[in-house]
Amino acid sequence: MSAASDKTPVDMIVHGSYLVTMDDAKGVIEGGAVAVKDGAIVAVGTDAEITGAYTSDQVIAGEGRVLMPGLVNAHTHTAMTLFRGMADDLELMTWLTKYIFPMEGRYVDPDFIKVGSELACWEMIQSGTTSFVDMYFYPEVIAGVVDKCGLRAVITAPMIDFPSPGFKGWDDSFNAGVKFVRDWQGKNARITPGLAPHAPYTVSKEHLADVAKVAIELDAPISIHIAEDKSELDTIRGKYQQTSIEELSDVGMLDAQVIAAHVVWPSDSDMKLVAGKNFAAIHNPTSNMKTGAGFSPVPKLLEAGVTVGLATDGAASNNNLNMWDEIHLAALVHKGVATDPTVLPAATALDLATRMGAKAAGLEGVTGVLKSGLRADMIQVSIDSLRMQPLYDVVSQLVYVADQQDVVTTIVDGNVLMQDGKVLTIDEDALRARVLEISARIRADVEKTRAAN
Ligand SMILES: CSC[C@H]1O[C@@H](n2cnc3c(O)ncnc32)[C@H](O)[C@@H]1O
Numbered sequence: 001m002s003a004a005s006d007k008t009p010v011d012m013i014v015h016g017s018y019l020v021t022m023d024d025a026k027g028v029i030e031g032g033a034v035a036v037k038d039g040a041i042v043a044v045g046t047d048a049e050i051t052g053a054y055t056s057d058q059v060i061a062g063e064g065r066v067l068m069p070g071l072v073n074a075h076t077h078t079a080m081t082l083f084r085g086m087a088d089d090l091e092l093m094t095w096l097t098k099y100i101f102p103m104e105g106r107y108v109d110p111d112f113i114k115v116g117s118e119l120a121c122w123e124m125i126q127s128g129t130t131s132f133v134d135m136y137f138y139p140e141v142i143a144g145v146v147d148k149c150g151l152r153a154v155i156t157a158p159m160i161d162f163p164s165p166g167f168k169g170w171d172d173s174f175n176a177g178v179k180f181v182r183d184w185q186g187k188n189a190r191i192t193p194g195l196a197p198h199a200p201y202t203v204s205k206e207h208l209a210d211v212a213k214v215a216i217e218l219d220a221p222i223s224i225h226i227a228e229d230k231s232e233l234d235t236i237r238g239k240y241q242q243t244s245i246e247e248l249s250d251v252g253m254l255d256a257q258v259i260a261a262h263v264v265w266p267s268d269s270d271m272k273l274v275a276g277k278n279f280a281a282i283h284n285p286t287s288n289m290k291t292g293a294g295f296s297p298v299p300k301l302l303e304a305g306v307t308v309g310l311a312t313d314g315a316a317s318n319n320n321l322n323m324w325d326e327i328h329l330a331a332l333v334h335k336g337v338a339t340d341p342t343v344l345p346a347a348t349a350l351d352l353a354t355r356m357g358a359k360a361a362g363l364e365g366v367t368g369v370l371k372s373g374l375r376a377d378m379i380q381v382s383i384d385s386l387r388m389q390p391l392y393d394v395v396s397q398l399v400y401v402a403d404q405q406d407v408v409t410t411i412v413d414g415n416v417l418m419q420d421g422k423v424l425t426i427d428e429d430a431l432r433a434r435v436l437e438i439s440a441r442i443r444a445d446v447e448k449t450r451a452a453n
């Protein structure tokens with residue numbers, strides 16, 4: 001053991017009874033720690049290795065805790081938390097066109113976005129999500145909330161052919177999206193701006209081509225809903241005699257970085273088309289089951305070499321932003337669909353929410369793995385509960401047992417956003433008051449909308 005003066009000073013040392021690194025080279029370390037300096041991970045090792053080489057004034061103990069990379073929610077609509085539980089048990093297009101679009105038209109404004117996004121960020125910090133990909137209105141307001149609460153996000157600007165909150169139509173939303181990317185590129189290292197043409201049934205082929213072109217020019221990611229349900233495939237087949245993914249290929253979008261939400265109905269040739277491209281299929285198991293969209297062929301996508309991320313979708317079709325539910329479902333539903341329990345093992349489910357999820361979001365080399373050189377985005381998950389005992393396999397326990405209440409610490413970029421279960425960067429009481437105020441206004445309208453449908 002070296003003397004204190006021989007040790008390298010760092011900003012923080014975080015311990016864990018187990019380190020689930022998601023790094024093939026290190027795997028799971030029993031009794032380990034991570035040293036952090038200037039927001040980056042500088043070393044990952046056993047307790048003895050780290051405390052022997054590093055010293056810090058800020059040490060977070062790890063007894064009874066798993067230390068692992070923060071979770072990546074690769075597709076959500078943050079401010080839709082304020083529409084949670086408003087319209088349930090409806091098929092996708094009815095839900096969207098008869099309930100969600102009309103309510104968005106009436107209620108979505110910058111204040112709604114600020115409060116709804118803050119509620120979402122609170123929920124994500126509290127449940128161990130450290131990065132997310134967002135697609136919603138007033139992205140500059142969402143970016144302000146993310147800047148303040150400390151999370152990492154890819155924030156994509158909405159583009160849609162018809163009038164929507166803040167826009168008269170396509171030209172408006174397209175120009176505002178491009179401006180958002182230009183304004184936010186390089187502004188905050190935790191925020192990556194991108195473009196979000198909503199879906200192939202709400203954005204014309206010509207407009208999708210315009211988005212592809214400008215995204216490539218700007219080197220910005222695109223997020224889009226694609227191949228979500230069978231009715232979308234019928235619509236696009238009727239219009240263009242091709243699949244939605246063939247349409248993306250046709251307009252040049254597969255030469256850009258595409259974060260494709262859902263991908264429930266890709267054909268075998270669609271999978272070949274996107275494999276090897278900068279294309280990620282984002283699996284939203286809860287949302288897809290809730291809207292009756294179907295089950296994405298995730299094992300087949302992975303086998304074809306497609307990058308797959310995991311996500312909640314918005315809280316209006318989930319109805320929460322708890323990634324542990326999605327990890328759980330990803331590990332279970334495909335076994336049921338295939339009647340084969342070896343399909344999508346626990347370690348793969350965890351990978352989709354961390355290492356591969358980060359790649360899917362375009363954040364490979366930034367987050368998703370506990371590895372020297374990456375940003376210090378990590379969480380501690382308590383294994384103190386009797387629910388966690390006996391513990392024979394820590395990855396199995398995380399995938400099949402852990403839930404949001406077990407997350408005790410959330411750290412992003414070396415900053416502690418939650419400690420001992422208390423979110424530090426959001427004023428909970430003020431947020432609650434604003435959520436109650438806005439939801440009181442919406443409540444009467446929810447009943448009217450339900451009655452009208
Ligand atoms: C252009 S902003 C995002 C837009 O998408 C809507 N939305 C939310 N969830 C889904 C989904 O699963 N499929 C399609 N569209 C969805 C949201 O309400 C906004 O209008």
Ligand SMILES: [Zn+2]
Binds near residue numbers: 075076077261313
């Ligand atoms: Zn969505």
